[in-house]
Amino acid sequence: MNTPRVDLYSDTQTWPSTGMRDAIANAEVGDEQRGEDPTVNRLQEMVAELLGKEAALFLPSGTMCNQIALRVWGRPGAEVILDQTAHPIHFEGGGPAALSGLMVRPVAGERGIFTADQVASAIRPEGLRHLPQSAILSIEQTSNLGGGAVWPLEGIEAVAEVAHGRGLKVHMDGARLPNAVVASGVAARDFSAPCDSVWIDLSKGLGCPVGAVLAGPAAFIEEAFRCKHQFGGAMRQAGIIAAAGVYALEHNVERLAEDHANARALAEGLAATDGILLDLETVETNMVYFDVEDATMSAPTMCKALETEHGVRMGALDDKTIRAVTHLDVAADDITVALNAIRKLLAA
Numbered sequence: 001m002n003t004p005r006v007d008l009y010s011d012t013q014t015w016p017s018t019g020m021r022d023a024i025a026n027a028e029v030g031d032e033q034r035g036e037d038p039t040v041n042r043l044q045e046m047v048a049e050l051l052g053k054e055a056a057l058f059l060p061s062g063t064m065c066n067q068i069a070l071r072v073w074g075r076p077g078a079e080v081i082l083d084q085t086a087h088p089i090h091f092e093g094g095g096p097a098a099l100s101g102l103m104v105r106p107v108a109g110e111r112g113i114f115t116a117d118q119v120a121s122a123i124r125p126e127g128l129r130h131l132p133q134s135a136i137l138s139i140e141q142t143s144n145l146g147g148g149a150v151w152p153l154e155g156i157e158a159v160a161e162v163a164h165g166r167g168l169k170v171h172m173d174g175a176r177l178p179n180a181v182v183a184s185g186v187a188a189r190d191f192s193a194p195c196d197s198v199w200i201d202l203s204k205g206l207g208c209p210v211g212a213v214l215a216g217p218a219a220f221i222e223e224a225f226r227c228k229h230q231f232g233g234a235m236r237q238a239g240i241i242a243a244a245g246v247y248a249l250e251h252n253v254e255r256l257a258e259d260h261a262n263a264r265a266l267a268e269g270l271a272a273t274d275g276i277l278l279d280l281e282t283v284e285t286n287m288v289y290f291d292v293e294d295a296t297m298s299a300p301t302m303c304k305a306l307e308t309e310h311g312v313r314m315g316a317l318d319d320k321t322i323r324a325v326t327h328l329d330v331a332a333d334d335i336t337v338a339l340n341a342i343r344k345l346l347a348a
């Protein structure tokens with residue numbers, strides 16, 4: 001299949017820029033598995049500093065960040081509390097059970113965001129041997145299936161206080177934490193402060209081809225490195241890919257505001273289109289979720305026609321709902337192309 005002209009399928013659909021490719025080509029490298037790759041070490045130091053944690057660890061993917069954090073903080077038979085839409089429940093191949101023997105305890109949040117009261121009720125009471133024990137609370141910033149919703153700082157502080165008070169560890173899946181930072185003006189280290197562990201993805205809004213960085217206390221990161229090795233994630237001259245991450249942190253964070261502006265423009269255009277249902281209040285960052293309210297066209301049919309007839313790619317989540325995600329390879333003009341394509345299809 002040809003590459004779509006306008007790819008709004010996900011913010012993972014970015015190609016490394018020329019500047020990033022130059023950084024990759026010129027990267028200083030060493031043996032990462034032995035802690036000797038200067039570029040990996042630099043990236044880890046940058047992320048530890050950014051997130052206000054003692055140490056950080058470069059990993060191949062965000063999924064591995066989640067799975068390693070759950071493994072280090074959890075134990076077989078214990079529970080991790082997460083929103084019912086959370087990534088580790090739906091899109092990590094059953095990893096919590098397969099790799100750490102963990103149970104998941106889903107909470108019914110509002111667009112991926114739940115309350116301190118909900119956490120208090122989800123935590124298992126102590127002293128009852130027949131119950132699983134609650135070990136970890138995990139929150140997703142921003143919430144992916146919540147439409148890119150930003151957890152407010154006070155919300156994070158409130159749920160973390162309850163969890164810590166009952167002896168749980170708090171983990172943040174920060175796949176899109178930089179989007180939350182740019183949208184809210186709250187610093188990454190402030191969002192991270194109530195959490196014991198936190199990670200950011202390099203291969204989403206930041207535009208790298210690969211990688212994610214997990215941060216936390218030094219002892220946690222030491223144990224995380226052991227798991228990384230066990231899972232086969234330790235690398236050799238990984239500075240080649242870490243250089244993209246260093247470049248992205250220096251060049252691609254502030255520009256996320258453009259992605260948010262493009263998402264807003266797309267949302268406003270869609271909200272004004274007959275046959276589309278969209279609540280503008282739900283568009284906070286780079287994601288736009290909308291419903292197709294057309295008797296003759298389902299969401300999957302629309303996505304197929306958009307791609308084959310107009311070179312515009314979006315993702316259908318079910319029969320009605322479509323997700324469009326902006327990123328650094330989507331320009332303002334592309335939003336006009338996407339809107340015109342949708343209007344043409346609905347008019348036909």
Ligand SMILES: Cc1ncc(COP(=O)(O)O)c(C=O)c1O
Nearest residue numbers: 061062063087140144173175201
């Ligand atoms: C919220 C969230 N967490 C985790 C991940 C996994 O990241 P990766 O694709 O780097 O494994 C994703 C990827 O889409 C995500 O959206």
